[in-house]
Amino acid sequence: MDDKKKRKKRSGSSDNWLTTYGDMVTLLLTFFVLLFSFSNINETKWRELVFAFTGGTSGGKIIPTDGNGNADATPPPMPTPTPKVTPSETPAESKSPTPTQTPKPTPTVRFPDNIDExxxxxxxxxxxxxxxxxVEVNKTDFEIIIRFTDNVMFESGRAELKPEFHxxxxxxxxxxxxxxxxxEMIRIEGHTDNRPINTWQFPSNWELSTARAVTVLRYLIEExxxxxxxISAVGYGExxxxxxxxxxxGRARNRRVDFVITRSANITTTPED
Structure with a gap:
């Protein structure tokens, strides 16, 4: 009697491993089914799934599914970017008309009519x-030149005015x-001939011609x-x-003092046609 009970207990306890085995097989089957489903996922759906979890700074997005855990085949509409309007793309009718530029006036130089006076x-x-x-007097459109020969003003080799010339x-x-x-301006020019001079006062014709021009200039300013x-003075030598x-x-004509008178010009402006 006791032996039969012991045999029944052993046989009942030995069937428990089947339950554990069945659970393990079920789990393995489920695991492989999942692996298979992942291996056949669509690339586009996969990117949408990844974007749903990492979709930018605005947070995650919900991907609609078809009820079986698969992503919906129709992706959500992407936002349309707003085009930037640059000045060059502004419609023509919105541009203001370009104002007509007024022509710049052309300066006109008009010399005084009384130059002849x-x-x-x-x-x-x-x-x-x-x-x-x-004395020679010559006139151009811009100046009057008065030439005094040197013997009228000065003694030979000297730069002092003759008393009778005052x-x-x-x-x-x-x-x-x-x-x-x-x-506008009076320019006094001293000139000599080409004969050299070499004195302590005038080492060359440069000094003699300049000294004569300055003598006349100082007289007009001071007296x-x-x-x-x-008024200005310059010496040109020979x-x-x-x-x-x-x-x-010829040398007598070259020894001279010139007064070059430049007349003033009135500047007026007249618009271009």
Whole structure:
């Protein structure tokens, strides 16, 4: 009797491993089914799934499924980016019309009409002092040149004005002063011939020609009250001849003091057509 009970207990306990085995087989089958399902996932669906978990700074997205755990075949619509409008893409009708540019006025230089009055006044001065053989007067569109030969003003090799020339220079200065408003600049130029000079006072013709021009300039400023802003002096030596230096007559013409008078110009503006 006891032996039968023992045999029944052994046989009942020996069937318990089947339950454990069945559970293990079921789990293994489930695991392999899952592996198989993952191995056949669509690449597009996989990217959508990844994007659902890592989809940007705005947080995750929910991917709709078909009820079996598979992602819906229709992906959600992507947001349409708003195009940026640049100035070049602005519609033509929104552009303001370009204003018509006003043409810039063209400056017009107009010299005073009374330049002939200055010229005629100087010619009258030359005739009054009977200087026709010693003074030349030339006129261009821009300036008047009055040439005094050196023997009228100076002794040979000297830079002091002759005393008898003071009256002549005073009368000439009065003519210039009368047209002071019309005269822009008076340039006094000293010239010599090509014969060299070498003294303690004038080592070369540069010094002699410059000293003579400065002597006349200082006389007009200090004795006649000319403005230093409208008068200048320069010496050219023998390097600006007006005649040949091969003859006595030519050298006499080259030894001179020139007054170059530049007339003022009135600047007006007129619009272009």
């Amino acid at each position: 200055i010229y005629n006044g100087i010619i009258g001065f030359v005739k009054d002092f009977e200087l026709e053989t010693k 009256g002549v220079l005073n009368a000439f200065a009065n003519i210039l002063d009368r047209f002071e408003q019309e005269i 006649k009250g000319f403005s230093p802003l409208k 390097y600006h001849p007006v005649d040949t230096n091969d003859t006595a007559e």
